[in-house]
Amino acid sequence: MKYKRFVWLAALIFILSVFNVYSQEILVVDNTIFNRPQRPAAVFDHDDHNEKAQLEEDCSICHHVYDENNVRIEDESSEDSLCSECHSLKKIPENSIPLRMAFHNRCKQCHFKSDKGPVLCGECHIRK
């Protein structure tokens, strides 16, 4: 009798903790591409963010494509690529916008312009 109750309790704790992990999960932009990241990965719940900010129509606002002359191609997008596939960590002749700056400019410029969303380091790189 006592034994059965214990199993139930254990199962309940297990279910609650799994639920808790999922409900507390914060989605972030992967930072493992940076060697020895200095800051906690930036919070960014992709689908939720784009729904709230009404960016679902045009994926190419972020996932853009450029032609050989560095002119943006309006109606193409690159959501199958990571930003790091085109933006190297350091500035090189083939890439004038290093990766960290590509992320920061993309995210912050729009937040400043729309007067919404985080703009200070610790509002994106949140320490827990």
Next chain:
Amino acid sequence: MHSFINFIMGPMVWISFLIFFCGVIFKLFQVIKQVNEKENFIYTYLSVKHSFRSIFAWMIPFLPVSTRKSPVFYTVSYLFHLLLFIVPIFLLSHVALFEESMQWSWMTFNDTVADTLTLIVIFSLIFFMIRRVVVPEVKFLTRLSDFFFILIVALPFVTGFLAYHQFFAYKWMVITHVISGELMLILIPFTRFSHMFMAPLTRAYTGSEFGNVRHAKDW
């Protein structure tokens, strides 16, 4: 809120640097004018060689005799003056912001290293403050304004440290940090902080007098 943050982290930074540089140039002109009017005899013995000899001698830790007489104070003092410049110039967050507006960057400290150096600066300032209260000779010369100036220097370091760790009131901490940093920059040319660019002139003056007239060392 965003446009306020944009202003203090954008245009206001350049305005502060502009005031800083114009202030420094204005001050230097003012001093040279004063010297021309009242003490232009120093040009008869002012010498480049003795000026630089004195400036460099005073930059070498513990070469000047007076620095050897209070080793603890001068160790803290040298370290403090070095870090005061090095830490903000090579701080990752400062360089990252600069890069985003000017497309130009340079080497940076690792954040953990910068954090430790920041603590050293803060403790040096606490040391200077305590010294002014405890050591009788220094206490005698201390005015209330001395504590005010220590506070002005401490503020950007303390708020920067607290913001980096996101201990509390993060957004306000960053805002206070940025404004206090700019305030310090603006105050430098017009207050006692100006010793930072007047010091070489003082050394040139005394260095030349001691070297070229009295044929002695001034360190």
